[in-house]
Amino acid sequence: MASIEPRKGVKGRVSYRVVWYIDGKRENGRDTETCDSHAIAKRFKNLVELAGDNRPAGYPKRCRGIGIDERQFKSEPPPAAADAGSSPHAAAEVPTLGEALDRYLNQPNHPAEEVQRIGYRRQFNRHVRTAILTLEDGTRVGPLGGLPVTEYTADVDQAWVTWMQGRKHMVRGELVPYSAKTIHNIHGGIISPTLAYASVKGLIEGNPCDSVRLPDKSVRAVTRDEVPTAEEIAFWIALAYQVSELAGDLVTLAIATGLRFGELTALRRCDIDLKRRLLTVAGAIKERREPRELYRADYGKTDTALRTIRIPKSALFMLQRRMEKLPPQGLLFTAPRGGILHSNGWSRTWAKVVDLAQESGILTAATLHKMRHFHATELLAANVSMDTVSRRLGHASVLVTSAIYGHLTPEADQRAANVLDAVMGGGKPKKRKKKNKKEKKAVANLLHAIPA
Template sequence: MNGSYRKRGDKWSYIVDLGPDPATGKRRQKEKGGFKTKKEAQAAAAELIVQLENNNYRKPVKQLLEKYLSDWLESKRISLKSNTYASYKHHIEYHIIPAMGKIDITKLTPAEIGKFYATLLNEKKLAEGTVRDVHKVFTAALNQAVKWGIIQRNPAALVEKPRAGRKELSVWTAEQAKEFLKIALTDRLYVAFLLALSTGMRQGEILGLRWKDVDLEAGTLHIVQTLSHDGKELSAGTKTKSGNRTVSIDADLVKILRKQKARILQERLKAQEGEYTDYDLVTPTSKGTPVTPRNLSRTFYRLLSQSEVPHITFHDLRHTHATLLLTQGIHPKVVAERLGHADMRVTLEIYSHVLPHMQKDAAEKVGKLLFS
């Protein structure tokens, strides 16, 4: 059993004989195109031929991509964290389905997917990182379609994912960080900003931090819970497995946290019955409930407008923390551990802008040892 191949334009297709129809005896053939090279078409045809020879071939049933993706997304609801599920849902409903939802999943080609990514980048002006996330979701969904026997081969796996552009980080100097903290000192959410700058914790980690996870005697924070992006759900675990970590804090931060704890206790005692819900949070609202990320950001930008420091995002406070540590000569492995990076190489890649300064500092120190 062999296949034949032909080129149309710059794409290749295969034709494989399926044998006679059991009911009519008529000859049946399957043709599929959209392959970049003849080698890709031959590989796909070989898979089909093996299935035919092993009697494992099933004629594809027409199913629109939008229907399949909706079903797949629902099947993932119980296995994905709420934040991840929300991200998948956004990419599928706002990007993939509007552009490709009416395509029969069995006829989806790598060329169509590649063109879709190009449109997102060049016409929709989405960031390269966002398109890479779309590609990740699309590939995962179609991998499952292969496992379920809906398609024979994942066309997204044959498309090169958009390259990762290197975004220049916006960070503060130590002086700028201190200037902002002076402005924020009297604000209720001061501790949240201080934690971001002094520990590098993510926004959801700060807003989900509980007193039971804080050891003021030892000067450590155990990061094991996060608040969702919409502020509606506290969940065990962090963004990644390595995100569950213990971070050391200095004596000054310990003092500030003790004052914060005392203030929260007073608020709880003064509240009327039924007015306070105790979530044991380090940075709660006046009613004990979680502060939503939206309100935290609103406060952050309001305080920024009152200061003269460069405007950056709340997440950039995490980058500022890492940059300050690296410029002080702290080993990248320690920085990676504080940030919750699984691999030190991730830390070095993100903060590569710091490396030239570190190289110069190292050269000067070696010079002093040898020539002074």
């Protein structure tokens, strides 16, 4: 059985040491862990006993028992320590990084929903709280969750980035490094905002994260073989309708609007204005882990994901059919047995469409997301501005759109070359010919195989 011993530090601060015999046997010797509060010590003691009087997995030596969220514990007065002349919390004027995160997330005016804040805490517990770092001069710092915010310097922040770049996680049975995007998301969504909050509250001077060097988060460009051709699109729509009306309707709207899967399945009747041909992306389908279930969130992948776009005429009939007898808040696309359409269920449906495509000799390995790529490349090829396409897709910025699709639209670059040829040859650049019929109809006729 483990026990908890109050201990008084040289500055009068009280800590709590968990003590146990390894494997519960005196002859194996003792192991200990010092915790900052009685609540953490009590929880850590329980974990030790659950592990058979052994150090619990994921809690290295000197972790101070803070691999868990202290907010889970019921507040209770800690037992008095021997010769403790002052309150154990008297010296705790400067919050730790973990405490500052809780204060930041618990603000009444915090813009994130509760499910987002739960996700932030989960990411913090997994990637920040228990991190023990080695600085460039060899100094060991951590665990970060118990580090006072005044000690979280730019050097510590840079060391965390380096530490994350060296970690790996399991993906489809293979250990792979964490992506630059993941590091950016944790740093920019959790660590930096927490320390910015601490700076605003006067707890620290400035945000130490401002000067950190983050890994390059380059956007992967789409290759031409990932995008269905205009000749293939009619076949994909027809094959999808052969599988089911749901499959055909989803492919139809994906091509017509360029929406992501989570945005398509979150559409409600009230999000569609048929008279004005407007579609509003007002949320997305997300999945929470505890309890594991799908839910409709009123936010999107980016701040610009919530948007209103025009609907091509060729998609209106399908939408009108979908909206019949549907309540205003009713979802347009649901699972066959009702409820939110899960990506796993859709994958099984799409596999049937792919099988039909292979039998028909279509070689492009299309997915619903690649219909989004087709939507973007067709608009850009028709000389629709990059800014308009970016806003239509809900990208974070036009730079993202350009990085993904810019290389697939050489027409604009050819026009630039023609101008230079004319100038270098001493003549005037030729005026661009009027759009031909094909270009004029590129946006309006994205769809031409929807059954009546």
